[in-house]
Amino acid sequence: MSNNNRYLRNSWYVAALSSELGAEQFLVRTIMDVPVLLYRKEDDSPVALHDRCPHRFAPLHLGSRDGDEVVCKYHGLKFNCEGQCTENPHGNGHIPKAAKVRSYPLLEKFGFIWIWMGEKASDPALLQDFSELENGPDNGVGYTYMRMTANYKLILDNVMDLSHVDHVHGDAINTRGQLSPKSPKVESVGDAVVTSCEWEQTPPMLIFADFLPKPESEARHYFKVTWTPPTNLQLSVGATQSESGFDELVGQYDVHLITPESPNSTHYFFASRRNYNEEDPEYNAQKIQAMHDAFEHEDGPIIKAVHDMMGDNEFFDLNPVLTSNDVAAVRMRKKLESLIDEDSGVLASD
Amino acid sequence: MSNNNRYLRNSWYVAALSSELGAEQFLVRTIMDVPVLLYRKEDDSPVALHDRCPHRFAPLHLGSRDGDEVVCKYHGLKFNCEGQCTENPHGNGHIPKAAKVRSYPLLEKFGFIWIWMGEKASDPALLQDFSELENGPDNGVGYTYMRMTANYKLILDNVMDLSHVDHVHGDAINTRGQLSPKSPKVESVGDAVVTSCEWEQTPPMLIFADFLPKPESEARHYFKVTWTPPTNLQLSVGATQSESGFDELVGQYDVHLITPESPNSTHYFFASRRNYNEEDPEYNAQKIQAMHDAFEHEDGPIIKAVHDMMGDNEFFDLNPVLTSNDVAAVRMRKKLESLIDEDSGVLASD
Amino acid sequence: MSNNNRYLRNSWYVAALSSELGAEQFLVRTIMDVPVLLYRKEDDSPVALHDRCPHRFAPLHLGSRDGDEVVCKYHGLKFNCEGQCTENPHGNGHIPKAAKVRSYPLLEKFGFIWIWMGEKASDPALLQDFSELENGPDNGVGYTYMRMTANYKLILDNVMDLSHVDHVHGDAINTRGQLSPKSPKVESVGDAVVTSCEWEQTPPMLIFADFLPKPESEARHYFKVTWTPPTNLQLSVGATQSESGFDELVGQYDVHLITPESPNSTHYFFASRRNYNEEDPEYNAQKIQAMHDAFEHEDGPIIKAVHDMMGDNEFFDLNPVLTSNDVAAVRMRKKLESLIDEDSGVLASD
Known part of the structure; x- marks a missing residue:
């Protein structure tokens, strides 16, 4: 039996990159099997409505904007940003009490638009802090979006177990076989699962080598991946040739933010800030494109x-045959399952 | 749970336009989930057989004609117009008693070929009268066929609630917002449901304006839609600038005849007779094409x-939020459901 | 209810033509719903493994060869030809006991690679003898492969009832209506079902005519089809104008070897040896291509x-309406069903 359609609903998920949502534009994105209409008000703040008219179930995105409101294409009912029907052009214009669409709480932070799809009240305090993405020059950070046709948990697994990199990826992100023999450390920190590892390799990972003092010589490397519920992955990775160790490193702070679209497809939002060559717009564009391509053409097909x-x-x-490199992913899966049980249980007893 | 596959089986449905069925030609059309083979005898009368050989279930339409009979492509069994096997080319030629395919009663009337798919005896008296289509010059009437990928009840709803026209259609069939504030009258007449409305608008509906005395001035309009079971819709619509009212109007008599193909797709047969410019073949062709295009490109996508x-x-x-403009469609749906219950019940107790 | 997914598992099936499996090459073929990876060892002997890594279920065919072993693309686990994991590049390299993929017994005989998918021990003695294919010059035999999108039993039916040939095929394999009036003989021989028939026709079947003494004159023909479980069909067919009858004939020895891919698709392996014009490579190539085309373009679409x-x-x-020409196919189906019952029963009590 599949549990691919189980989601931790009462949580913040990324609905879109901030840059994806322009003015005057509708963006439709299915999130945990629900079609959601996203747009920006005239004051630029984002709105999310169930993309389904409550009258006869036409998708609202086929309709049009009227200021901050949305007019359904089929019979002209108008809805405001809270989803309340504000105009019924028919008969005496009476608006039935039930004439509203569900609106979803949003937060716009760290370059993403976050959505709360659950039944419980949304809590901005539950949003995880990724402000590190914003701590630096504009050309030291990049954002991208991929859609993947696989269950979201397989995508989480992929980042929680980086032992795949030498097998799946090309030269650029390759540990020359030095990561494999290591057994990454795995810790639980509250609800989070953290996995980390250190290793030496020669030459250094090619994404870092040119920015290290001796591009051909051995460097000490580390990664640290932190999964926090529901589906947030923060990966720090870096290399150093300094005697003072990782205090002085060339590295990057990445977030992989994974939003289930359906049991069989997933929205993959990614951002990466680096601490080197941060003022070069051309390099910045190439860098995020290269990472996008690696996800799409290397991880994507095998997942x-x-x-x-x-x-x-x-x-x-x-009955998967699990090995030492699966510890973090398995712990993450089990934690996620228990949180989903809890989350659904709360709903059931409400 | 879906009830999209519930049909009022013991009823006449349109299987094809008369003009669709040529001589020597096979037409296959799935009707209420049953593949039906349609063709014309040498005397031009139409035949409908289950498109499935009773021997090994090859589609009969892959076979060939032998006079008025059909020869299966796979093993050469021959069937007459009543579906009886008349030749078994194998062994001693014995024809098993059960070697027949189901044939379906047909009527050819009003420019359509009507089929009876139900288990009860067909009754020509139950065929509704659309002879109005034939009361006039050849160039005053047009016929067309569309296939729609939606459940048939949604197509019935669309015509039973014309409040969509200003939102869905372009300039040609637009009431300039004058229909919306009206609450159409809804009546039950036997099993039929009738909805009608009158309104003024300036300019008149563009399909009529040029044929009215003052194309730019206000005209009084009306429509009347009559649904009769199972899925027949007759729409009369017109405009007048005469003091004697609708006795002297520019208008048209339309039929929308809706045949379920499957739970998710529908055959849409349409004919329209008008009382103006009835001798102009070019106008007639443009007119029916324009209506075809409106159904296909405007109603179709939203349905x-x-x-x-x-x-x-x-x-x-x-839980649709219903408004005043839904009264006719809802009454039609409820009547149809109760007739289907009755129809199936009769079968169950047989 | 469908029983299309019932298979006689403990049996030999053809997995591939010998010629399909080159050196250094992976061939993936789904057999009875199981994806199987086929390749040749360096000594040319064939290997079959379940095409699914037991770790995280990546298809092994995405990986690479390392000598006779296979390396999974995702995390680099290596497997030998028996499916045993021989290398885990992660952590301390410990190989979990369960780290093996299922390997399937193979036999390479008569130009085919045969696979045993069942749970019971494979038995080479159960492989049917088709050595007749190899008794003659290289240019007197041809092999081909087709994939058909139909259940395997319908393909067996098609050969067990040759009464279709005059209806489905063109001039080349046509009995001029002379086969139809015959009632083929049907015998059970152990588990096998044998059907055979003799008839005269003028001119002879065109595939034979040119090789008979008088190409335009009557010839005596025969066919004999032997089905042996699970899905092997051997068809002998020939024509003679000799007074000593079939001792002196122009004919061919064909095998139709049918391997279920899924309930809805089938691998069709075919080979044909003839006893005429056996030294002509061009004729040989044309002949097998013509038969391939007949299966693909004539039998295939109707099946x-x-x-x-x-x-x-x-x-x-x-409730098929069965006729005299169905006796062999029906007997074959019933025998196959009872063998499947037996085969599954044995498994259930193990």
Whole structure:
């Protein structure tokens, strides 16, 4: 039996990059099986409505804007940003009490638009802090979006177990076989699961080598991945040739923010800030494009192949043969499952 | 739960336009989930057979004609117009008693070929009268066919609630906002549901304006839609600037005849007779093409979007917020459901 | 209810033509719903592994060869030809006991690679003898492969009932209506079902005519089809104008070897040895291509149409009207069903 359609609903998820949502524009994105209409008000703040007219279920995105409101294409009912019907052009204009669409709480922070799809009251305090992305020059950070045709948990697994890099990726992000023999450390920190590792390699990872003092010589490397519920991954990775160690490193602070679209597809939001060559717009553009391409053309196909191979089966039901490199991903999956149980349980007893 | 596959089976449905069925030609059309083979005998009368050989279930339309009979492509069994096997080319030629395909009663009237798919005996007296289509010059009437990928009840709804016209259609069929404030009258007449309305607008509907005395001035308009079971819609619509009112009008008599193909797709047959410019073949061709295009490019996409949005859900299960303009469609749906219950019940107790 | 996914598992099936499997090459073929990876060892002997890494279920065919072993693309686990994991590049390199993929016994004989998918021990003695294919010059035999989108039993039916040839095929394999009036003989020989027939026709079947003494004159013909479980069909067919009868004939020895891919698709392996014009490579190539084309363009479409028409229904549940030409196919189906029952029963009590 599949549990691919189980989601931790009462949580913040990324709905869009801030840059994806222009003025005067509708963006439709299905999130945890619900079609959501996203747009910006005239004051630029974002709005999210269930993309379904409550009258006859036409998608609202087929309609049009009237100031900050949305007019349904089929029969002209108008809805405000809270989803309340404000105009019924028919008959005496009476607006039935139930004439509203669900609106979803949003937060716009760290370059992302975050959405709360759950039934419980949203809590801005639950939004995780990724302000590190904003601590630096504009050309030291890049954002991108990919859609992947695989279950979201397989994408989480992929980052929680970086032992795949030497096998899946090309030269640029390659540890020359030096990461494999290591057993990454795995810790639970509250609800979070943290995995980290240090290793030496020669030459250094090619994404860093040119920015190190001796591009051909050995460098000490580390990564640290922090998963926080529901589906936020923060990866720090760097290299140093300094005697003072990682206090003085060439590295990057990445976030992989994973939003389930459906049991079989996932929105993948990614941002990366680096601490080198931060003023070069051309390098910055190439860098984020290279990472986008690696996800899309290297990770993407194998994750999709795994998803297809698993069919509708639940991961553990297929009796995976687990190895030392799976500890972090397995702990993350088990924690996520227990949080989903808890979250659904609360709803059930409400 | 979906009830999209519930049909009022013991009824006449349009299977084809008369003009669609040529001599020597096979037409295959799936009707209420059953593939039907249609063709004309040498005397031009139409035949309908289940498009499935009873031997090994090859589609008969892959075969060939032998006079008025049909020869299966796979093993050469031959069937007559009543579906009886008349030749078994194998062994001693014995024809098993069960070797027949179901044939369906047909009527050819008003420019359509009507089919009876139900288990009860067909009754020509139950065919509704649309002879009005034939009361006039050849160039005053047009026929067309569209296939729509939506459930048939959504297409019925669309005509039973004309309040959509100002929102969905372009300039040609637009009431300039004058229809909306009206509450159409809704009546039950036997099993039929009738909805009608009158309004003024300036300029008149553009399809009529040029044929009225003062194309720029206000005209009084009306429409009247009559739904009769199972899925027949007759729409009369017109405009007048005469003091004697609708006795002297420019208008048209339309039929929308809706045949379920499957739960998710529908055959849409349409004919329109007008009482103006009835001798102009070029205008006549343009007129029916314009209506065809409006259904296909304006109604079609939004009805399909509604269908897709509803998924497998039953309309009322989704708790639609109903407004005054829904009264006719809702009454029609409820009547249709009760007739289907009755029709299936009769079958069950047989 | 469909029983299209019932297979006689403990049996030899053809997985590939010998010629399909080159050196250094992966071939993936789904057999009875299981994706199988096929390749040749350096000594040329074939290997079959479940195409799914037991770790995280990546398809092994995305990986690479390391000598005779296979390296998974995702995390680099290596497997030998018995499916045992031989290298885990992670952590301390410990190989979990369960780290193996299923390997399938193979036999390479008669120009085919045969696979045993069942749970019971494979038995080479159960492989049927088709050595006749190899008794003659290289240019007197041809092999080909087709994929058909229909259930495998419909393909067996098609050969077990050759009464279709005059209806489905063109001039080349046509009995001029002389086969139809015959009632083929049907015998059970152990588990096998044998059907055979003799007839005269003028001119002889065109595939034979030019090689007979009098190409325009009557010839005596025969066919004999032997089905042996699970899905092997051997068809002998020939023509003679000799007074000593079939001792002196122009004919061919064909095998149709049918491997279920899924309930809805089938691998069709075919080979044909003839006893005429056996030294002509150009004729040989044309001959096998012509037979391939007949299967693909003449049998294939009608078998697929039958499959689609049947939907998920079991053949007998649709109450087919059976005629004298169905005796062999029906007996074969019933025998196959009872063997499947037996085969599954043994498994259940193990």
